[in-house]
Every structure is written in C-alpha cells, then in structure tokens.
Amino acid sequence: MSNDHDHSHGHGHQHNPPGPMVEEVSDFEALEIAVRELAIEKGLFTAEDHRRFTEFAEHIGPTPAARMVAKAWLDPEYKKQCLTDAIKASLAVGVDWLNPTGFGTPSDYTDLRVLEDTPTLHHVVVCTLCSCYPRPILGFQPEWYRTPNYRRRLVRWPRPVLAEFGLQLPPEVEIRVEDSNQKCRFIVMPVRPAGTEGWTEDQLTEIVTRDCLIGVALPRPGMTTNIPLPVHKPAKPGHH
Amino acid sequence: MSQHDRTHHAKIATGKGDPQCFKGTAGPAKFKVGQTVRIKDLPDVFYTRCQVYTRGAVGQVAVVTHESPAPEDEAWGHVDHSEWFYIVRFKQKDLWPEYPAAFANDTLQTEFSERWLEAV
Numbered sequence: 001m002s003n004d005h006d007h008s009h010g011h012g013h014q015h016n017p018p019g020p021m022v023e024e025v026s027d028f029e030a031l032e033i034a035v036r037e038l039a040i041e042k043g044l045f046t047a048e049d050h051r052r053f054t055e056f057a058e059h060i061g062p063t064p065a066a067r068m069v070a071k072a073w074l075d076p077e078y079k080k081q082c083l084t085d086a087i088k089a090s091l092a093v094g095v096d097w098l099n100p101t102g103f104g105t106p107s108d109y110t111d112l113r114v115l116e117d118t119p120t121l122h123h124v125v126v127c128t129l130c131s132c133y134p135r136p137i138l139g140f141q142p143e144w145y146r147t148p149n150y151r152r153r154l155v156r157w158p159r160p161v162l163a164e165f166g167l168q169l170p171p172e173v174e175i176r177v178e179d180s181n182q183k184c185r186f187i188v189m190p191v192r193p194a195g196t197e198g199w200t201e202d203q204l205t206e207i208v209t210r211d212c213l214i215g216v217a218l219p220r221p222g223m224t225t226n227i228p229l230p231v232h233k234p235a236k237p238g239h240h
Numbered sequence: 241m242s243q244h245d246r247t248h249h250a251k252i253a254t255g256k257g258d259p260q261c262f263k264g265t266a267g268p269a270k271f272k273v274g275q276t277v278r279i280k281d282l283p284d285v286f287y288t289r290c291q292v293y294t295r296g297a298v299g300q301v302a303v304v305t306h307e308s309p310a311p312e313d314e315a316w317g318h319v320d321h322s323e324w325f326y327i328v329r330f331k332q333k334d335l336w337p338e339y340p341a342a343f344a345n346d347t348l349q350t351e352f353s354e355r356w357l358e359a360v
Contacts (some may be wrong), residue, residue: 004346049303059309071242089255097257098255098257100257109257109258109259110253110257110259110260110308111257111259111260111305111320112256113303113305128291129289129291155293155335155348156293156306156335156339158342158346159340159346171342171343171345172345173345174345174346175343175346175347176329176346176347176348176349177332177346177347177348178349179291179348179349179350179351180350180351181289181350181351182289182305182308182311182325182351182352182353183258183259183306183308183325183351184303184305184325184327184351219327223248
C-alpha cells in the first residue's frame with residue numbers, strides 16, 4: 001500500500017497515520033510477553049531472573065564454543081574429549097550444560113556432538129523441524145537460522161545456499177548437512193586455517209565466529225565477525 | 241479431570257540432563273554403527289520428527305546416540321517407554337533425485353528413534 005496518497009476519503013481520519021517508533025511485534029513475541037508476565041505474576045520466576053537469563057542467552061562472541069574449538073586445535077587430548085564427551089569438555093570453557101546459567105534454569109537437551117571437519121569433509125548444521133541450536137554454548141540462533149528459507153533449502157541445495165554465504169567448496173570436499181531435529185545438538189569444529197601458526201588460544205578464539213560453528217563460513221586470519229548479510233530496503237514498507 | 245504434570249521432565253532431568261536421565265531404560269540397541277537401514281514410512285498422527293524427505297530412503301547408521309522416549313509419544317504425554325536413537329547418514333543423491341552428479345560425495349545426517357528404522 002502506498003503511503004503518499006493525500007486525497008481525502010471524507011471520513012474524518014487519515015490513512016496510515018504515523019506509527020509509534022517501535023519495531024513491529026510479531027504474534028509470537030506478543031505471546032512470549034504474555035506468558036512471561038503471567039509467569040512472573042504467578043511467582044515462577046522474577047523479572048530480575050528473566051533479565052539475567054536474557055543477558056546470559058544474548059551475550060555475543062567470542063562464544064564458549066569458539067574457545068572450545070581453539071583449545072581443541074592446540075590440545076589433541078582435549079580435542080579427543082570434545083569428540084567423545086562434549087558435555088564434559090564444555091566444562092573446560094565454563095559451560096555446565098546441567099546448570100548453564102548458573103542460576104538453575106536448564107533450558108535445553110544435553111547431548112552435544114562436535115562435528116569435526118577435515119580437508120575433504122565440511123559439516124553444516126540446520127534444523128528443518130524448528131531451530132534446534134546448542135544455546136548453552138553458542139547463545140541464541142541468528143535470525144536466518146530460524147527461517148523456513150534456510151531450513152528447507154539447506155538440506156536439498158546445500159552448495160547454492162552456502163554460496164549465498166560466500167562459501168564455495170570444490171566437489172572433492174564432501175559437504176555433510178547435519179539436520180538436527182531430535183535431542184542432539186551440534187557445533188562444527190573447522191580445520192585450523194593456515195596462517196595461524198604460533199597463535200595463542202585467545203587469538204584463535206577470535207576467528208572462530210558463530211558462522212564457522214554453524215558451518216556456513218570457514219575461519220580465516222583477520223576475520224573476527226560474522227558475515228555481514230546485505231540489507232535490502234523493502235519496496236513497500238509496512239506501517240504500524 | 242486429568243492432571244498433566246508439566247514439570248515431569250524437569251524433575252527427572254535435574255542433575256542428570258535429558259536424555260541422560262533415560263539411560264538404561266530402552267534395553268539393547270537393535271542397530272549398530274555401519275549397519276544399512278531403511279526409514280519406514282509410518283503414519284504419523286498429530287506430531288512427528290521423522291521428516292518426510294527421509295521416508296523410504298536407505299542409509300547407514302553413523303552414531304548410536306542415546307535412549308529417550310520418542311517425541312511422537314512424548315507429544316501425547318507418554319514417557320514410560322524409551323527407545324534408542326540413531327544418527328543415520330544418507331548420500332544426498334539417495335534423498336534428492338536431482339542432486340548434481342558432480343557432487344556425488346555429499347551426504348546428509350539426521351536422527352531417528354528406533355521405530356523408524358528397519359534393517360535392509
């Protein structure tokens with residue numbers, strides 16, 4: 001609908017009045033707020049608990065999962081533990097899956113699997129069912145991970161989808177999609193990139209971005225942020 | 241009036257984790273790593289996690305993961321019966337007929353409860 005028509009309809013109000021300066025709230029966000037407020041009223045948790053949990057869940061990189069990968073690159077024994085008992089290995093990077101927030105709100109299933117890349121094998125994670133994600137160690141999903149677009153296309157056309165993220169791999173590299181839709185949670189352990197010889201754990205942690213841990217990017221020296229996705233201005237912006 | 245205990249899982253999983261809290265409840269696993277299996281096309285009512293794109297496909301067991309009630313039962317509040325879960329690996333060309341031959345090595349893995357698998 002166009003915003004610039006100025007003709008009068010003669011019924012005493014203006015179409016598309018200027019809206020409040022807020023983002024659009026989806027039905028699910030409204031539902032979340034309603035359930036949260038009821039839970040607080042009922043005393044299931046306090047508003048302060050909720051704020052702390054949100055702070056925990058939304059904290060951004062470098063993630064504990066990035067440190068796990070960096071440590072594993074440096075320590076073959078630790079790497080072995082990551083691949084055989086990732087829940088236990090998480091403790092070394094400060095994440096107790098049984099009590100991830102430190103204040104008694106286990107929020108996810110607790111079977112973490114680390115998918116090890118090799119020079120001829122690359123993993124990428126999706127949940128076609130919903131948006132299963134190893135939140136205790138990787139925080140909240142990026143928005144695109146939850147979209148039906150990513151979920152339905154990645155399993156069927158992984159190479160074109162990865163190319164949209166800027167990742168193109170030769171045919172001799174096997175791409176293995178992990179569709180995470182039961183109680184297992186997954187992170188990808190990429191191959192340590194060339195040019196990082198002699199780096200410290202802190203330096204290595206910086207380049208293991210969230211996108212690398214999902215498998216839509218590969219780590220490389222100097223790349224310490226997720227891939228900036230292009231933002232298209234809507235042709236027909238909505239109004240509130 | 242039925243009383244559904246919504247904290248049932250939280251109680252049994254505290255201190256152990258879910259699915260760890262169901263360890264030892266499913267008996268011996270029917271399939272082993274490397275075994276060839278076909279995904280059954282069972283009817284599903286109300287809820288399933290067995291994606292349609294895998295129904296009828298043949299793959300290999302990659303990991304025997306854990307024991308847990310199946311989500312198809314949990315959705316109805318039935319948690320008394322546990323099953324083994326398996327990560328199964330498929331060749332992409334076995335899932336999608338149009339998958340490019342140039343990328344014949346590409347694979348996909350996903351997880352199933354035991355009821356969805358049959359030996360080939």
